[in-house]
Amino acid sequence: MNHRIVVLGAGYAGLGAAKRAAHAAGRDARVTLVNASDRFVERVRLHQFAVGQKPADLPLAGLLAGTGVDLVVARAAGLDLDARTVRLDGAADLGYDTLVYALGSTADLDVVPGAREHALTVAGAADAGSLRDRLPGLASVTVIGGGLTGIESATELAEARPGLRVALVTAGSLGAGLGPRARRYLHRTFERMGVAVHENAPVAKIAADGLTLEDGRYLPADAVVWAAGFRAPSLAANAGLDVDERGRVRVDGTLRARSHPDVIAVGDAAVLPVRGRPARMSCQIGLPMGLHGGTAAAALAQGREPRPARLRYVGQCLSLGRHDALVQFSRADDTPIDRAVLTGRAAARVKEAVVRGTVFAMRHPEAVAGFCRARR
Numbered sequence: 087m088n089h090r091i092v093v094l095g096a097g098y099a100g101l102g103a104a105k106r107a108a109h110a111a112g113r114d115a116r117v118t119l120v121n122a123s124d125r126f127v128e129r130v131r132l133h134q135f136a137v138g139q140k141p142a143d144l145p146l147a148g149l150l151a152g153t154g155v156d157l158v159v160a161r162a163a164g165l166d167l168d169a170r171t172v173r174l175d176g177a178a179d180l181g182y183d184t185l186v187y188a189l190g191s192t193a194d195l196d197v198v199p200g201a202r203e204h205a206l207t208v209a210g211a212a213d214a215g216s217l218r219d220r221l222p223g224l225a226s227v228t229v230i231g232g233g234l235t236g237i238e239s240a241t242e243l244a245e246a247r248p249g250l251r252v253a254l255v256t257a258g259s260l261g262a263g264l265g266p267r268a269r270r271y272l273h274r275t276f277e278r279m280g281v282a283v284h285e286n287a288p289v290a291k292i293a294a295d296g297l298t299l300e301d302g303r304y305l306p307a308d309a310v311v312w313a314a315g316f317r318a319p320s321l322a323a324n325a326g327l328d329v330d331e332r333g334r335v336r337v338d339g340t341l342r343a344r345s346h347p348d349v350i351a352v353g354d355a356a357v358l359p360v361r362g363r364p365a366r367m368s369c370q371i372g373l374p375m376g377l378h379g380g381t382a383a384a385a386l387a388q389g390r391e392p393r394p395a396r397l398r399y400v401g402q403c404l405s406l407g408r409h410d411a412l413v414q415f416s417r418a419d420d421t422p423i424d425r426a427v428l429t430g431r432a433a434a435r436v437k438e439a440v441v442r443g444t445v446f447a448m449r450h451p452e453a454v455a456g457f458c459r460a461r462r
């Protein structure tokens with residue numbers, strides 16, 4: 087057991103990768119998982135947490151029990167790619183032979199002036215907790231971002247706080263990645279919920295009491311929630327890994343970093359073309375990527391070449407509060423199939439089942455990996 091696999095980040099991608107690597111490598115590798123917190127955060131539920139719903143308590147120690155994976159609770163502060171070591175805050179440096187980089191993403195707060203100082207986000211557990219703590223004192227909230235996170239946040243806020251004035255502002259159109267039928271449903275739902283929508287309205291500046299649009303209009307709001315863009319942590323770029331403009335590690339088809347083949351990158355912190363387009367930051371791609379990354383790390387530990395990952399999209403599943411949702415089925419390349427849309431309570435049940443399914447996958451990655459193999 088000489089080969090050391092170190093996995094950074096225990097989100098959907100990293101936790102799956104660590105468990106899969108330990109299972110596939112067996113006695114050929116020792117797997118260490120590093121995470122800033124001792125809990126698994128169900129990030130796809132953070133908009134629910136932000137309005138006061140209780141998150142499930144998921145200790146990583148429990149999710150790793152019996153797997154042989156060693157857990158180190160510490161923040162990764164730096165990488166030395168030549169010496170193959172990870173610098174940790176509050177723990178000794180860790181050496182590796184294969185590194186799995188899975189540090190996820192955070193809200194990109196440097197694109198619009200004032201965002202870093204004044205905007206709230208739902209990108210991480212602490213951020214969502216800050217919004218939850220401020221909510222009781224607010225009369226109005228404006229969410230910036232017409233993508234999935236913005237839509238889920240605005241509708242959750244409107245449903246949970248009926249007296250709250252909620253608005254959504256987006257540089258493009260609401261639900262731009264969805265088909266026309268799904269977008270029409272979204273507009274009807276926002277109208278029913280009393281959420282004002284400002285489309286094609288790029289934001290120029292955010293202040294403590296509202297925001298200014300590029301066309302000069304000023305929209306007052308007691309709080310602004312930024313959901314218009316995410317980026318990967320700067321650790322990879324600082325260490326000299328080849329990254330894209332959002333800090334994501336560029337990987338080849340087997341998920342090995344293009345610049346450093348002893349590094350595997352997965353989840354939001356990695357980018358590769360999926361069916362011809364750069365992967366969308368999502369659990370849908372991050373979770374299978376993590377499983378494949380774990381298999382690839384095990385292959386390297388056993389002196390084998392990893393196989394290419396075969397990733398595809400299935401659709402987009404958006405909650406619209408707790409009793410409504412929208413499921414937009416898509417082609418493998420993420421383009422929506424216009425007529426294939428499910429809405430209402432049936433869609434809300436599907437969405438809940440999908441979200442629960444992600445935790446099932448974290449508990450039993452082997453079952454999911456086996457299912458994926460069988461489907462192929």
Ligand SMILES: Cc1cc2nc3c(=O)[nH]c(=O)nc-3n(C[C@H](O)[C@H](O)[C@H](O)COP(=O)(O)OP(=O)(O)OC[C@H]3O[C@@H](n4cnc5c(N)ncnc54)[C@H](O)[C@@H]3O)c2cc1C
Pocket residue numbers: 094095096097098099100120121122123127129130131132133160161162163188189190191208209210234235238319352353354355367368369370371372403404
């Ligand atoms: C509100 C919301 C709703 C969403 N809904 C959906 C959805 O419906 N469907 C979908 O497909 N996607 C959704 N997403 C996106 C999805 O959550 C992400 O794509 C997914 O979490 C990516 O998984 P990951 O493992 O790459 O990163 P993460 O889940 O972010 O995990 C990263 C891990 O790394 C740890 N970490 C970070 N930095 C350090 C460090 N320096 N040292 C140690 N540990 C560190 C973090 O603590 C975390 O545990 C949603 C996101 C949000 C915010």
